[in-house]
Amino acid sequence: MRAIIVPHYGPPEVVETRDVPSPVVGPKHVLVRVFATTVTSGDWRVRSGKFPRGFGWIATLAIGMRGPRNAILGTEVSGIVEAVGSQVTGFKVGDAVFGFTGASMGGHAELCRFLETDGLLMPKPTNLTFEEAASISFGGTTAIDVLRRAKLKAGDRILIVGAAGGVGSSLVQLAKHIGAHVTGVCSASNVDFVRSLGADRVLDYANEDFTKDDARYDVIVDTAGTAPYARSKVVLKDGGRLGLVLATLGDNLGALTVGLFTRHKVLAGPVMVRADHMRELAQLAMTGAVKPVIGGRFEFEKIVEAHRLVETGHKRGSVVVSLDARATDR
Numbered sequence: 001m002r003a004i005i006v007p008h009y010g011p012p013e014v015v016e017t018r019d020v021p022s023p024v025v026g027p028k029h030v031l032v033r034v035f036a037t038t039v040t041s042g043d044w045r046v047r048s049g050k051f052p053r054g055f056g057w058i059a060t061l062a063i064g065m066r067g068p069r070n071a072i073l074g075t076e077v078s079g080i081v082e083a084v085g086s087q088v089t090g091f092k093v094g095d096a097v098f099g100f101t102g103a104s105m106g107g108h109a110e111l112c113r114f115l116e117t118d119g120l121l122m123p124k125p126t127n128l129t130f131e132e133a134a135s136i137s138f139g140g141t142t143a144i145d146v147l148r149r150a151k152l153k154a155g156d157r158i159l160i161v162g163a164a165g166g167v168g169s170s171l172v173q174l175a176k177h178i179g180a181h182v183t184g185v186c187s188a189s190n191v192d193f194v195r196s197l198g199a200d201r202v203l204d205y206a207n208e209d210f211t212k213d214d215a216r217y218d219v220i221v222d223t224a225g226t227a228p229y230a231r232s233k234v235v236l237k238d239g240g241r242l243g244l245v246l247a248t249l250g251d252n253l254g255a256l257t258v259g260l261f262t263r264h265k266v267l268a269g270p271v272m273v274r275a276d277h278m279r280e281l282a283q284l285a286m287t288g289a290v291k292p293v294i295g296g297r298f299e300f301e302k303i304v305e306a307h308r309l310v311e312t313g314h315k316r317g318s319v320v321v322s323l324d325a326r327a328t329d330r
């Protein structure tokens with residue numbers, strides 16, 4: 001099969017197209033023929049070897065010293081089931097599916113293997129194209145995890161810093177669906193876009209400092225790494241929660257002590273993607289409560305350009321990569 005390989009950490013141009021052996025299908029495996037995948041901020045980090053301050057040595061120990069041990073990146077896919085193992089009960093050849101591979105990656109290839117028992121492969125919502133279905137899980141499952149841990153509820157006021165990106169655009173939609181009052185922070189060029197996602201208020205970070213504002217929040221989520229606790233605490237209500245999606249190692253460690261000495265809580269650490277997150281996301285997508293946001297489209301052969309766009313740190317929503325003419329079908 002054709003796959004995009006990252007032989008070592010480096011700029012977008014390090015990616016190479018190669019013919020590699022197809023994954024072997026064991027008894028519990030489902031093999032997916034990939035119609036569409038994405039390049040996420042996670043792929044950018046693993047390709048470049050650039051991790052949040054303090055995490056470099058931990059990440060390279062976990063992922064690989066000179067380059068990613070799993071050299072085929074890509075966490076989000078959609079397509080049709082190509083083959084199933086002898087013990088698979090929930091899928092059959094030809095089913096339309098979407099899935100999240102998580103840390104094992106492997107989505108930037110014509111064929112991608114899932115363990116049925118992980119529960120991270122789902123029937124594709126019938127109202128979404130394959131491209132759209134491929135675009136929702138990285139941001140969507142991150143948003144579900146953070147908002148659940150932050151216990152966001154109807155009537156809460158939430159501030160979302162970095163509201164236009166893959167995670168932020170999912171957070172805005174999900175928080176509105178829950179019934180919260182949403183304030184988004186983004187660049188001037190994305191103010192109208194974030195409002196169109198449902199945000200009640202939008203602040204342009206170049207001209208408006210949320211810490212100088214009168215508003216106070218039950219929940220703040222930082223996806224941009226610019227709202228650590230030291231900065232955000234002044235606008236967190238008594239009992240407020242801060243979710244750090246992007247933060248330094250120091251801010252992650254500091255999070256452990258905040259709850260001991262204040263009435264605030266800081267939620268840090270890597271997002272845990274679970275089967276129930278994927279089930280919830282599939283339902284939210286099916287009902288239209290969370291809509292796909294595609295900020296860039298590329299052919300598989302042009303994936304290097306997708307990496308370049310993601311690396312800017314200013315993409316809107318998700319950047320999709322199509323491998324098959326059926327990627328735009330429902």
Ligand SMILES: NC(=O)c1ccc[n+]([C@@H]2O[C@H](COP(=O)([O-])OP(=O)(O)OC[C@H]3O[C@@H](n4cnc5c(N)ncnc54)[C@H](OP(=O)(O)O)[C@@H]3O)[C@@H](O)[C@H]2O)c1
Nearest residue numbers: 041162164165166167186187190205224245246270271314
């Ligand atoms: N902890 C975890 O397990 C976990 C999970 C998922 C993602 N992440 C991390 O979370 C970060 C966000 O992920 P993503 O996929 O949403 O990235 P993304 O799609 O690249 O979005 C980043 C967003 O940040 C905004 N931004 C840049 N500078 C900003 C600033 N000074 N203030 C406010 N917003 C700013 C950009 O909007 P403008 O163009 O409007 O500036 C952009 O939309 C990444 O660094 C990723 O590695 C961590």
